[in-house]
Amino acid sequence: DADVTQTPRNRITKTGKRIMLECSQTKGHDRMYWYRQDPGLGLRLIYYSFDVKDINKGEISDGYSVSRQAQAKFSLSLESAIPNQTALYFCATSASRGLNQPQHFGDGTRLSIL
Amino acid sequence: AQSVTQLDSQVPVFEEAPVELRCNYSSSVSVYLFWYVQYPNQGLQLLLKYLSGSTLVESINGFEAEFNKSQTSFHLRKPSVHISDTAEYFCAVTLSEGQGFSFIFGKGTRLLVKP
Numbered sequence: 001d002a003d004v005t006q007t008p009r010n011r012i013t014k015t016g017k018r019i020m021l022e023c024s025q026t027k028g029h030d031r032m033y034w035y036r037q038d039p040g041l042g043l044r045l046i047y048y049s050f051d052v053k054d055i056n057k058g059e060i061s062d063g064y065s066v067s068r069q070a071q072a073k074f075s076l077s078l079e080s081a082i083p084n085q086t087a088l089y090f091c092a093t094s095a096s097r098g099l100n101q102p103q104h105f106g107d108g109t110r111l112s113i114l
Numbered sequence: 115a116q117s118v119t120q121l122d123s124q125v126p127v128f129e130e131a132p133v134e135l136r137c138n139y140s141s142s143v144s145v146y147l148f149w150y151v152q153y154p155n156q157g158l159q160l161l162l163k164y165l166s167g168s169t170l171v172e173s174i175n176g177f178e179a180e181f182n183k184s185q186t187s188f189h190l191r192k193p194s195v196h197i198s199d200t201a202e203y204f205c206a207v208t209l210s211e212g213q214g215f216s217f218i219f220g221k222g223t224r225l226l227v228k229p
Contacts, residue, residue: 004157033217040123042204042221043158056214090157099208099215100146100165105157 003027006091006106014114019078021109023091030096032074033103034058034066036087043090049074050096081113116141118205120220128228129197135190135223137205145207147188149179152202152222161203164188200227 004025013019023032030051035043045058047066055066063085065077078085088110092103121136139145146165150158162173169181179190188205205220 035219040221042120043206043219045217048215048217058217092157099210100163102148102160102163103158103217105150105159107155107157 004091004093004104004106006089006109008109009107010110012112012114013081015082017081017113019081019111021076021089021091021111023074023076023106025072025091025093025104027093027104028071029093029104030071031094031101032068033092033094034064034074034076035090035092036060036085037090037108038087046076083113085111086113087111116145116207116209116211116216116218118207118218118220120203120205120223122223123221124224124226126226126228127195130194132193133191133195133199133225135203135205135225137188137190137220139186139188139205139207139218141186141207141209143209143211145209147179147181148206148208149173149177149188149190150204150206150219152204154201158204161190195225195227197227197229199225201225 007022033048034046049068067075088108091106094101094103117140119138127133148163149161151161152158162171164171164181172178177192202222202224
């Protein structure tokens with residue numbers, strides 16, 4: 001089983017719909033992250049959380065919200081989806097021993113908004 | 115603002131030839147440097163990281179990267195590539211900024227190994 005699991009793997013929806021992407025992990029890490037990947041733009045950070053009570057905005061948080069339901073669960077919501085939010089979304093985790101810890105990624109959720 | 119620049123969007127190379135993927139970063143503070151690899155339909159996987167100490171870092175599959183503080187570079191090299199190295203490679207930095215933190219990825223370099 002994957003250490004970082006994202007659901008769904010693929011989603012097609014319509015403009016204006018509310019979407020939730022879920023992430024769960026079995027690595028026991030405190031830190032979790034949401035990124036989006038667009039062709040030619042690399043990965044950009046949306047939100048990150050260093051523990052259950054800590055939520056921080058990343059580079060591109062507008063139009064997104066997150067919820068850290070437990071140490072192992074971190075969900076990303078699009079309250080009213082728009083076409084330019086079509087992208088590949090990744091959840092990642094890292095250990096809490098400083099900034100020198102690598103991140104561990106899920107396999108991604110491909111989101112298409114029509 | 116901090117940034118990571120990967121100068122080449124795509125690098126074609128023949129099998130068994132050497133390759134260098136370039137990465138430069140801009141930061142006036144100390145950073146931690148990483149290279150990640152992404153195979154098709156998968157998430158990113160750590161390839162190697164520089165934290166401190168020796169400026170040359172090696173991975174288990176033959177890649178190496180050299181940290182050059184004066185040139186703010188962290189180029190990735192492999193002396194002889196295989197078909198299976200075909201993937202996208204991302205350079206990344208993490209740093210502490212003021213009250214928060216930054217996690218910055220380059221735009222990626224697609225390595226295409228040809229037979």
